[in-house]
Structure formats: structure tokens, C-alpha cells
Amino acid sequence: MASKSCVLLSFFTVLAVSSAYPFKNKQYKPCKHLVLYFHDIIYNGQNRENATSAIVAAPQGANLTILAGQFHFGNIVVFDDPITLDNNLHSKPVGRAQGMYIYDTKNTFTAWLGFSFVLNSTNYQGTVNFIGADPLMQKTRDISVVGGTGDFFMHRGVATLTTDAFEGEVYFRLKVDIKFYECW
Amino acid sequence: MASKSCVLLSFFTVLAVSSAYPFKNKQYKPCKHLVLYFHDIIYNGQNRENATSAIVAAPQGANLTILAGQFHFGNIVVFDDPITLDNNLHSKPVGRAQGMYIYDTKNTFTAWLGFSFVLNSTNYQGTVNFIGADPLMQKTRDISVVGGTGDFFMHRGVATLTTDAFEGEVYFRLKVDIKFYECW
Amino acid sequence: MASKSCVLLSFFTVLAVSSAYPFKNKQYKPCKHLVLYFHDIIYNGQNRENATSAIVAAPQGANLTILAGQFHFGNIVVFDDPITLDNNLHSKPVGRAQGMYIYDTKNTFTAWLGFSFVLNSTNYQGTVNFIGADPLMQKTRDISVVGGTGDFFMHRGVATLTTDAFEGEVYFRLKVDIKFYECW
Numbered sequence: 044m045a046s047k048s049c050v051l052l053s054f055f056t057v058l059a060v061s062s063a064y065p066f067k068n069k070q071y072k073p074c075k076h077l078v079l080y081f082h083d084i085i086y087n088g089q090n091r092e093n094a095t096s097a098i099v100a101a102p103q104g105a106n107l108t109i110l111a112g113q114f115h116f117g118n119i120v121v122f123d124d125p126i127t128l129d130n131n132l133h134s135k136p137v138g139r140a141q142g143m144y145i146y147d148t149k150n151t152f153t154a155w156l157g158f159s160f161v162l163n164s165t166n167y168q169g170t171v172n173f174i175g176a177d178p179l180m181q182k183t184r185d186i187s188v189v190g191g192t193g194d195f196f197m198h199r200g201v202a203t204l205t206t207d208a209f210e211g212e213v214y215f216r217l218k219v220d221i222k223f224y225e226c227w
Numbered sequence: 228m229a230s231k232s233c234v235l236l237s238f239f240t241v242l243a244v245s246s247a248y249p250f251k252n253k254q255y256k257p258c259k260h261l262v263l264y265f266h267d268i269i270y271n272g273q274n275r276e277n278a279t280s281a282i283v284a285a286p287q288g289a290n291l292t293i294l295a296g297q298f299h300f301g302n303i304v305v306f307d308d309p310i311t312l313d314n315n316l317h318s319k320p321v322g323r324a325q326g327m328y329i330y331d332t333k334n335t336f337t338a339w340l341g342f343s344f345v346l347n348s349t350n351y352q353g354t355v356n357f358i359g360a361d362p363l364m365q366k367t368r369d370i371s372v373v374g375g376t377g378d379f380f381m382h383r384g385v386a387t388l389t390t391d392a393f394e395g396e397v398y399f400r401l402k403v404d405i406k407f408y409e410c411w
Numbered sequence: 412m413a414s415k416s417c418v419l420l421s422f423f424t425v426l427a428v429s430s431a432y433p434f435k436n437k438q439y440k441p442c443k444h445l446v447l448y449f450h451d452i453i454y455n456g457q458n459r460e461n462a463t464s465a466i467v468a469a470p471q472g473a474n475l476t477i478l479a480g481q482f483h484f485g486n487i488v489v490f491d492d493p494i495t496l497d498n499n500l501h502s503k504p505v506g507r508a509q510g511m512y513i514y515d516t517k518n519t520f521t522a523w524l525g526f527s528f529v530l531n532s533t534n535y536q537g538t539v540n541f542i543g544a545d546p547l548m549q550k551t552r553d554i555s556v557v558g559g560t561g562d563f564f565m566h567r568g569v570a571t572l573t574t575d576a577f578e579g580e581v582y583f584r585l586k587v588d589i590k591f592y593e594c595w
């Protein structure tokens with residue numbers, strides 16, 4: 044009888060744990076996997092030719108020193124960034140990353156992302172759509188792949204972002220490790 | 228026999244209804260269920276310390292009285308709001324709601340939402356990503372849970388929003404009843 | 412033996428193609444299909460009554476001639492557009508298309524879309540949530556249906572956009588061919 048109780052106890056313990064962290068024991072294997080880079084050059088008033096993004100909104104009735112110091116809280120940036128297969132800005136682009144990011148913390152750098160990869164290369168034709176939170180001071184951040192079209196028809200997955208280069212307020216490069224778990 | 232007919236009649240009535248509203252007779256049971264609150268304090272120019280959100284965009288060549296009266300049509304608000312387990316603004320936060328809402332009707336209050344829950348508590352580590360329409364004068368509104376990461380890896384579901392408190396243009400609190408139907 | 416090799420060769424050719432364009436050999440049949448139109452009348456400062464959308468953000472420290480010529484790069488437009496069953500602006504609306512689009516290329520017209528269909532008609536009650544890239548100079552463009560509520564509870568799919576009418580900077584009409592592949 045004692046052993047039966049013990050089994051039951053273990054059983055409920057497992058249930059409790061699996062309710063709190065259900066995924067952690069599962070190792071899903073992606074059905075498709077892509078690693079790409081995109082490159083963002085922020086418009087500063089003088090770099091019309093090279094710029095790939097621009098701040099388009101900022102807090103009303105505020106300025107940086109009042110509301111958000113140097114953390115850009117509330118800024119919305121629209122971008123059309125080249126995507127490359129390696130980390131070289133001058134490599135032949137395989138598509139464009141298009142959409143927006145929003146700086147959304149007052150006392151550190153975090154962003155909220157809504158954008159698409161529009162791929163147009165020998166290997167891939169189609170779009171991949173992303174949304175998610177980007178706590179960009181962390182080494183890696185996961186966002187959601189919520190859909191796709193063309194070669195990525197109905198796909199879903201998770202993309203891991205890494206800041207691969209960051210040059211002040213001028214240029215940054217993100218590495219995007221896309222793991223699709225629903226492929227169709 | 229009478230009771231059997233009655234059962235049959237009920238059966239066909241149910242079928243007829245289910246044709247017009249196919250989902251309404253299906254009772255899906257969530258595989259995971261969370262109820263959380265988030266708190267929004269709008270920046271008014273004087274509350275730098277307490278503010279958790281700010282209007283960052285508004286219609287060009289217009290002002291409120293011309294295009295949208297008091298309904299804020301076109302305003303984009305960026306937020307970084309604390310999430311709590313109960314309805315008390317001063318409870319220990321379990322994470323942050325980060326993203327934006329857009330006021331999008333000229334003659335009433337409605338919004339479009341794109342945001343993430345970034346959860347960082349004993350029970351949950353991970354993000355949940357939401358988008359959807361929020362006709363905020365209605366008692367309850369449903370939006371989509373389109374993806375997640377960490378403990379919410381690949382999750383999908385529906386979140387029901389309720390305005391739990393509303394203090395003029397200063398503070399509001401939303402109750403978010405998250406029902407996940409795909410859990411992985 | 413020659414014919415056997417030939418079959419094998421064909422087999423590997425098919426494999427190679429299917430690896431590059433895995434979806435193209437699959438013909439999925441939608442579980443639900445809707446064709447709807449929505450109508451966008453941009454606010455120009457004088458059309459308060461009729462306008463259904465407004466530019467709410469634009470590049471800072473720039474003007475159109477400097478950064479983006481006539482292509483509206485960086486403009487964010489918030490909309491609340493009527494949805495109709497046919498291509499007539501004056502037909503009885505079956506709902507509203509609410510959300511935003513962002514012009515996101517410097518040297519042509521492309522947009523990024525985040526919006527919802529809020530349907531309220533005899534046939535459909537519920538919302539459909541969309542995101543995706545819209546290279547609007549192309550005849551048709553596919554975006555993702557990432558979720559839904561009400562009659563579209565948990566639905567996913569792909570929507571094909573066609574510009575059905577375009578009258579300068581004043582009015583456009585999009586045909587939206589929604590194919591749901593996950594219906595619940």
C-alpha cells in the first residue's frame with residue numbers, strides 16, 4: 044500500500060511540474076531550418092542613399108531627456124533591410140526584411156517587432172511573417188514565426204535573434220536562426 | 228416515443244444552429260489557461276516616473292477636433308505595462324506587456340493591438356504574442372494568440388479581454404483570460 | 412535497364428525540385444473560402460466625413476523629397492475601412508477592416524500590413540487577423556491569416572490581395588481572397 048501511495052505521489056508531482064514547464068522535456072526537431080542575416084542602417088538626415096530605416100514616430104509632448112533618456116522609448120522605426128546568407132553587408136541580397144520595430148522600455152533597450160522576410164532567391168521564393176518581443180540586450184531572443192506564403196506556405200516556428208554587430212546609432216546586423224516546426 | 232422525438236428535434240435544432248455558427252457548438256477545452264492583468268498609465272507630460280505608455284503618433288494635418296473628436300482616431304500608443312496575477316497595480320509584477328495599440332475609429336473607441344507578454348516569474352518563463360481588434364466599449368473582446376516562446380513554445384489560442392478598470396485618460400487595467408488550444 | 416535508370420533520374424530530379432520548392436507540388440484545398448472587398452479613403456485635411464484612414468507618422472528630420480520621393484517610405488497609415496461583398500463602395504458593409512499599413516520602400520511602393528477583419532453580418536460574426544508584406548505593384552500578393560475569433564475561432568490561412576481600384580492618393584479598393592486551411 045505504501046508503494047502505491049508513493050507512485051501516486053510521484054504521479055501528481057510530475058503533473059504539477061509538467062503543468063508549470065510542459066515544454067522543457069520535449070525536444071522538437073525543426074522540419075526546416077534557415078540562418079539569415081539582415082542589415083539595418085538608420086536614417087540620420089544625411090545618408091539618404093544608404094539608409095534602410097527611419098524613425099517615424101516618437102512620444103508627443105516629450106523629448107528624449109524627459110521621458111526616456113537615451114533608450115528611445117516610444118520610437119517607431121520603419122525598415123526595408125537587405126537579407127544576406129552571411130554576415131557581409133555587401134553580399135548579394137536574397138531578399139528584404141520589411142516592417143517595423145518599436146522601442147518600448149524607459150530604462151533599457153527593448154523592442155517589439157512586426158516584420159516580414161520577403162525572399163527572392165534561387166533557393167527560396169516566398170515570405171515569412173514574424174512578431175515578438177526583442178529584449179535586445181540579451182544574447183539571444185526568441186520571437187514567433189506566425190505564418191508564411193510561397194515556399195513557406197502556412198509555416199509556423201520560432202526564430203532566434205542574435206545581435207551580430209552593433210555600431211552605435213548607425214548600423215546593426217541581426218542573425219536570424221529560423222526553425223520551422225510546422226511545414227506543410 | 229414522445230421523448231425520443233423530442234430528443235431528435237433537439238438534435239436537428241442543434242445541427243441547424245451549428246451550420247450558421249459552426250464553432251459555437253464545439254466546446255474546445257483549453258490545454259492551458261492563464262488569467263493575468265496588465266496596467267497602463269499614459270504619459271501626460273508630467274508623470275515621467277509612473278508612466279508606462281505614450282502616444283507616439285497622430286494624424287498629420289489634423290487635430291482631434293477636426294478628424295476624430297474625442298476618440299483618438301489614428302493615435303498610436305507604445306506601452307511597457309506591468310503584468311500582475313491579481314487586479315492590484317502594486318502587486319509584484321510577473322512580467323511586462325510590451326507593444327502598441329492604435330485607436331482606429333472616428334466615432335467610437337476601438338483599438339488594434341499588437342503586443343507580447345514577456346513573462347518572468349517562478350511559474351512561467353517565456354513570451355506570448357497577441358494581435359487583434361479590440362472594440363473596447365464591449366464588455367469582452369477576443370483577440371488571437373498567434374505564437375509563443377519558452378514555456379509557451381509554438382502555442383496558439385484566444386485571449387478574452389475585459390476592461391477591469393478605467394480612470395479617464397490616466398489609467399486603465401485589462402484582464403486577459405488566455406486560453407491556449409495548441410500547446411506542444 | 413536504361414528505362415529503369417531514366418525512372419531513377421526522374422525520381423531524383425523531382426526530389427531536387429521538391430526540396431527547393433517543397434510546397435509547389437501540394438494542392439491544399441481550403442476548408443473555408445471567403446472573397447471580400449475593402450475600401451480606403453485617405454484623409455487629406457478636407458474630407459473628414461468620408462475619410463476612413465489617415466497618415467499618422469512619417470520620417471523625422473526628413474521630408475518626402477529628401478528620403479523617399481513620392482513613395483511614402485516610413486509613413487504609417489491607420490485605417491477603419493468598410494468591408495463589402497462586392498466591389499461597390501456603397502454596398503451595405505458586412506464589417507470593418509481595422510489596423511495599419513506602413514509604406515516601407517524608398518524606391519517603389521510596398522507596404523507592411525497588420526490588421527483585422529471585424530465581421531458582423533448575417534453569415535459571419537467574428538474576427539480574422541492578418542499580417543504580411545504587400546508589394547503592392549504586383550498583381551497579386553499573399554499575406555498570412557494568423558488567427559481568428561468567433562466564427563473564425565483559431566483559423567489560419569493565406570489571403571491573396573488584388574488592387575481592384577486605385578484612384579491616385581484618394582481612394583483604393585482591395586479584393587481579399589481568404590483561403591482558410593485550418594478551420595477548427
